[in-house]
Amino acid sequence: MDKEQGKTAVSVENLERRFGDFVAVDRISFSVASGEIFGFLGPNGAGKSTTIRMLCGILAPTGGTGTVAGFDIRSQPEFIKTRIGYMSQKFSLYEDLTVEENINFYSGIYRIPANRKRERKEWVIEMADLTEHRSSLTGVLASGWKQRLALGCAVLHEPPVIFLDEPTSGVDPVSRRRFWDLIYELSGSGVTVFVTTHYMDEAEYCDRLGLIYRGELIASGAPEKLKTELMREDVLEVHCDKPHEAMELIAAMPGVKEAALFGRGLHVVTDKGEQVLRDLQATLPAKGFAVERIEPVAASLEDVFVSLVENRDREEEPQREVRR
Amino acid sequence: MGERIIRMVIKEFIQVFRDPRMKAVIFVVPVLQLLIFGYAVSTDVRHVPTAVYDAGNSAIGRDLAARFGSSDYFDITDYPRSHAEAERLIDRGDVRMALVMNEGFEENLRAGRTAHLQVIIDGTDSNTAGMVLGYVAGVTADFSQEVMMERLGRARGMTVGQEAVELRTRAWFNENLESRNYYIPGVIAMMVMLITLMLTSMAVVREKEIGTMEQIMVTPITPLEFILGKTIPFGIIGFVDVIIITVVGVFWFEVPIRGSLLLLFFATALYLMTALGVGLFISTVSGTQQQAMMSTFFFFFPAVLLSGFMFPIANMPEPVQWLTYINPLRYFLVIVRGIFLKGIGADILWPQMAALAVMGTTILWVASRRITKTSS
Numbered sequence: 100m101d102k103e104q105g106k107t108a109v110s111v112e113n114l115e116r117r118f119g120d121f122v123a124v125d126r127i128s129f130s131v132a133s134g135e136i137f138g139f140l141g142p143n144g145a146g147k148s149t150t151i152r153m154l155c156g157i158l159a160p161t162g163g164t165g166t167v168a169g170f171d172i173r174s175q176p177e178f179i180k181t182r183i184g185y186m187s188q189k190f191s192l193y194e195d196l197t198v199e200e201n202i203n204f205y206s207g208i209y210r211i212p213a214n215r216k217r218e219r220k221e222w223v224i225e226m227a228d229l230t231e232h233r234s235s236l237t238g239v240l241a242s243g244w245k246q247r248l249a250l251g252c253a254v255l256h257e258p259p260v261i262f263l264d265e266p267t268s269g270v271d272p273v274s275r276r277r278f279w280d281l282i283y284e285l286s287g288s289g290v291t292v293f294v295t296t297h298y299m300d301e302a303e304y305c306d307r308l309g310l311i312y313r314g315e316l317i318a319s320g321a322p323e324k325l326k327t328e329l330m331r332e333d334v335l336e337v338h339c340d341k342p343h344e345a346m347e348l349i350a351a352m353p354g355v356k357e358a359a360l361f362g363r364g365l366h367v368v369t370d371k372g373e374q375v376l377r378d379l380q381a382t383l384p385a386k387g388f389a390v391e392r393i394e395p396v397a398a399s400l401e402d403v404f405v406s407l408v409e410n411r412d413r414e415e416e417p418q419r420e421v422r423r
Numbered sequence: 424m425g426e427r428i429i430r431m432v433i434k435e436f437i438q439v440f441r442d443p444r445m446k447a448v449i450f451v452v453p454v455l456q457l458l459i460f461g462y463a464v465s466t467d468v469r470h471v472p473t474a475v476y477d478a479g480n481s482a483i484g485r486d487l488a489a490r491f492g493s494s495d496y497f498d499i500t501d502y503p504r505s506h507a508e509a510e511r512l513i514d515r516g517d518v519r520m521a522l523v524m525n526e527g528f529e530e531n532l533r534a535g536r537t538a539h540l541q542v543i544i545d546g547t548d549s550n551t552a553g554m555v556l557g558y559v560a561g562v563t564a565d566f567s568q569e570v571m572m573e574r575l576g577r578a579r580g581m582t583v584g585q586e587a588v589e590l591r592t593r594a595w596f597n598e599n600l601e602s603r604n605y606y607i608p609g610v611i612a613m614m615v616m617l618i619t620l621m622l623t624s625m626a627v628v629r630e631k632e633i634g635t636m637e638q639i640m641v642t643p644i645t646p647l648e649f650i651l652g653k654t655i656p657f658g659i660i661g662f663v664d665v666i667i668i669t670v671v672g673v674f675w676f677e678v679p680i681r682g683s684l685l686l687l688f689f690a691t692a693l694y695l696m697t698a699l700g701v702g703l704f705i706s707t708v709s710g711t712q713q714q715a716m717m718s719t720f721f722f723f724f725p726a727v728l729l730s731g732f733m734f735p736i737a738n739m740p741e742p743v744q745w746l747t748y749i750n751p752l753r754y755f756l757v758i759v760r761g762i763f764l765k766g767i768g769a770d771i772l773w774p775q776m777a778a779l780a781v782m783g784t785t786i787l788w789v790a791s792r793r794i795t796k797t798s799s
Contacts, residue, residue, distance in 0.1 A: 157640045159799045176797050177643060185641040191634040195438050207430030208642045 108133045108168060108260050108291035109154060115162030116149050123149040125314040126163060131293060131307070133259070136286050138305030139295040140404065146314040147295040148188060151264050154293070155185050168260050184253035184261040188268060190245050194238030198229050198248060201237055202255065209256035223251030226281065243274025250281060254290070261285065263294040267301065279304055299401045308400075312408050322400060330398040332356060332406055333372030337379060338364040338391035345388050352378060357405060366399075368406055427644050431652020435626065439656070448621070453614040453664050454671055460606045461676045467602050468554045474501040474521040476509045481529035487540070487566055488522060496558040509543065519545045520555060535574060596764040604679070607672040608759040609732045611665055612752055615691070616698050617723055619661040623702025624715040626653050627794075632711055640796045650791045654699045661695045662688070681766025690758045690776055696783025697751035703790035726752045754778045 110130035116123045124146040131137040139147050152158040154167050156176025165172040168182035192201045202220050211219055224233055227247035232240060237248065246266060254261060263282070267275045279301065286292050286306075294305065302308055302322060309319040318329055339345050342365050349367055350358040354375045357368040369375040372395055383390045398406075439445045473491060477484035492499040501518055503509040509521040523541035531538040542559050546552045597604045630636040639649065665688070672678045680687075701722060709715035728734065729743065730752035736744055747753045754775040761767045769776065 152637075155641050156797055157637060159797050177645075180641055180643045180796075183641070185638070187634060187637055189634040191638040193434070193438065193635060194633075195441055196434065200434070200437060204430055204434050205642070207426050208639070208644055210426055210643075 106133045106169075107131070107166075108135070109137070109166070109293060111150075111154070111163060111165035111172075113163035114150065114153060114160055114165050116146075116153060116158065117161045122314050124153070124160075127309075127311070127314075127316040128163075129309050129316060129319055131291060133291050134286060134289050136282065136292045136294065136304070136306045138302050138308045139293065139311060140297065140299075140302045140308050140400075141295075141311035142297060142408075145311045147311055148264050149314075150311070151185075151262050151293070151295060154179075155183060155262055156180055168258075181256075182258055182260060184256070184258040186249050186253045186261070186263045186266050188265045190242075190249060192237050192245070192249055192252060195236060197236055198224070198233050198240075201248065201252060205252045205255050211256055219255050219257075223248070223255060227251045241274075242270050243277070246270050246274065246278055247281065250278070254285065259289070260291040260293065263292065265295050265297070267296070267298065275301070299399065299404070302400050310404060310407060312411055315411075317407050317411055318403075325403050326398050326400060330403050330406060331410075332368045332370055332398075333375075334396050334398045334402050335367040335369065335372065335376055335379065335393060336361070336364055336396040337367055337383075337393050339383055339388045340391075341388060345383065348382070348386060348388075349379065352382065354378070357409065359405070361399070361401075366396075366402055368402060427648045428651050428655065431649070432656050435652065435656035439622070439660070445622075449618060449660055449664065450667070453610075453618070453668050456614055457607065457610050457668055457671055457676075460610050461603050461672075464606060465602045466550070467600070468551050468558070469495055470498045471496060471520055471551075471555055471558075472500045472518040473497045474503050474509050474512045474518040475499055475524075476503045476506060476521065477524045477528070478506075478526045479524065479528050479530075481524070483529045483532055484524045487524070490562055490566060491522065491559075494558070494562060496555070513543055513545055516545070519551070520559075532570060603676055604764060605760070606732075607668075607676055607678045608763040609756055611668045611672070611759055612694070612730070612755045613727055613732060614668060615661045615664050615695065616726065616752055616755075618664055619657050619695060619698040620702045620705075620719050620723060621716075622657040622660065623654060623699050624705040624709070624719050625712055626657065627703065627706035628709045628712055628715040644796075646791060646794045646796060650703065650787075650794060654703060654787075657702070658692075658695050658699055661698065662691065665691050678763060680763050682762030683768060686769055686772070687759065687762045690755065690762070690772070690779070693776055693779040693783055694751060694755040694758075696787060697779055700783055700786030700790050701751075704786060704793070707790055707793040726750050729753070731756050748778075749782070751779055751782055 108131050112128045113126040114124060114128070115126045127146075127150065139150065141147050149158065153160045154165065154172060156167075156172060156179045160173065167179045170176075170178040170182070172179065193204070196204065199220070202223055206216050206219060224230055227244060227250070229240075229244060229248060232244065237245065240248070250263070250266065253263075267278055270278065275298075282292055282294065282304075294301075296302060305322065307319065307321050308325060310317050310325070318325060320328070337345065337349070342360060342363070346358045346360060346365055349355055349365065352375070354371045355367055355369050357366075359366050359368075367375065367379070376393060376395065379393050380390070383393075439449070475484075475488040475491075477488065488499060491497045497520070501512055503512060503521075506523060509523060512518045513521055521543040523543065525539065525541070528538045528540075540563060542556075544552045544555055544559075594600050627636070630639065669680070669687075673680050702719070705715055705718045705722070709718055729736070729739070729747045729750055731747070732752070736747050736753065739747070757775050758772050758779075761772050
């Protein structure tokens with residue numbers, strides 16, 4: 100796998116997928132370096148899964164080009180399939196087969212050499228922590244185990260690139276954390292990880308992110324870069340009592356673009372940070388809110404994402420009016 | 424290539440046999456169907472409940488009625504005292520047939536005139552009614568013949584004991600005309616079609632529904648390996664069912680098997696190809712298991728009705744008869760009945776086998792073309 104290092108694992112140019120009139124993926128271009136953890140971030144229905152399915156060779160693109168592990172996604176999907184692992188949103192192993200039977204099945208389908216089969220199987224069982232459940236039906240396992248087994252089956256054949264489509268949806272936080280440890284481990288051994296998510300905390304774990312919204316790639320870069328360079332607005336964190344009621348009041352104040360609950364407080368997005376800060380300090384106590392503190396903070400990924408999405412909507416609004 | 428197919432086959436077998444309902448469908452249902460057709464379903468018409476109304480209450484009327492009663496086909500159960508009462512018995516379904524002799528039946532006969540025997544049959548079940556009429560005609564003809572002979576004898580003053588033409592019937596292949604012998608080989612054709620069709624049509628669509636299909640499509644498996652992996656297990660199960668039904672049919676119901684078992688298995692293989700092909704095709708056009716189930720039955724019921732399993736194809740309207748030519752069940756029925764009852768071989772059955780081979784390869788080819796790993 101080391102020979103892949105420094106190369107491009109995934110690259111797409113103007114990749115497009117239409118379903119009739121609906122454009123699910125709108126001419127996106129990006130590339131992922133070997134060994135990188137690339138996070139594909141976006142709300143449900145943004146086109147994350149559609150993109151992944153095109154990259155994995157199970158959905159034909161309607162436009163654009165791309166390569167995965169050095170093979171063309173249009174003309175060589177079957178070559179790609181020998182070099183990738185894929186884990187879909189939905190648990191997609193056989194629930195009526197035992198853990199071992201599932202592993203044996205995929206180990207046969209991937210034609211893992213006979214002398215390595217045993218070793219790979221034990222590796223998966225150990226990695227997924229399923230030693231005690233190796234003969235259990237997969238259907239009865241808790242979701243965290245299922246997730247790890249699915250990952251194990253996806254990397255049985257030691258692919259250089261793996262695609263994980265919302266791998267941790269519906270999994271408890273501890274299992275999520277463990278799952279990400281496994282992803283780091285794989286990445287550490289040189290595997291390229293392409294992962295979609297809508298969890299902002301997970302996005303922070305990625306080396307690089309692509310933000311997809313309504314089928315378009317609206318930003319990409321390392322999480323730090325996105326937070327510092329792409330956020331045009333200031334963010335104020337407000338801690339006060341009755342944050343719900345305060346939110347409505349703040350959202351209506353001049354200069355405020357967005358007010359949202361964030362943890363126990365509120366995040367207020369504004370173009371004019373200092374002026375709004377002064378306004379808030381004056382208005383909130385006057386309206387009877389007990390203010391704990393109000394301070395400018397670094398934008399979180401969520402702030403960045405929301406801000407980018409809203410700017411996008413504002414830009415597109417007039418166009419969409421015309422289209423109607 | 425072999426390893427993937429073997430893995431697929433093992434996986435399908437584990438799944439089928441881990442499901443108790445599936446096990447029942449595969450092993451119990453065929454035997455149950457066989458028992459039903461062996462014991463309950465019989466088109467032999469016997470013991471038809473019959474009412475006799477003889478208005479003149481004559482000796483000759485009683486004699487005629489006794490001839491009906493002594494045959495295996497009729498049971499005289501009622502002696503109504505009026506025509507209206509006889510009609511009521513038919514209306515209520517107490518009897519299926521009424522023999523009515525009017526006043527003067529005996530006198531007419533004695534006087535050398537034609538006497539009229541009225542037969543009222545419950546025609547709601549037209550098949551049975553038709554057969555009953557045949558028996559009635561037989562009994563009446565015998566009686567008539569005797570009366571004629573007697574008259575002739577009286578006229579010439581001698582006894583005439585010889586008939587001009589004597590009818591001697593032999594039913595070949597099914598000497599006692601037992602409907603069980605006719606149906607049980609047919610049950611093989613029907614059950615094997617139903618079970619392989621159901622298993623195959625569910626096999627692919629279930630994976631589509633639960634999402635495992637996508638996972639397989641991301642592996643380097645080839646479509647051919649996938650199709651073979653999805654059909655070989657159900658083909659084997661089909662074969663096992665043929666063997667079960669044959670064994671029970673031959674040893675329990677004593678259905679004769681006069682032809683070659685080897686030929687039966689070879690023809691079964693051809694027939695299974697058509698069933699697996701249709702099942703696979705249904706699986707590729709269906710989105711959900713319910714759809715697949717519905718499509719299976721939409722295919723299966725007409726296939727059984729238009730196969731000659733119960734209703735002779737020759738009796739169907741001509742356009743419908745043409746339709747039966749694309750029905751694999753039609754050909755296989757000819758083959759199984761031919762092998763079981765007639766003991767005929769490939770020299771006679773080759774056209775049917777060729778038809779199955781052509782249909783099987785065609786439908787399998789069409790279905791496999793529809794399985795693509797990359798959806799467009």
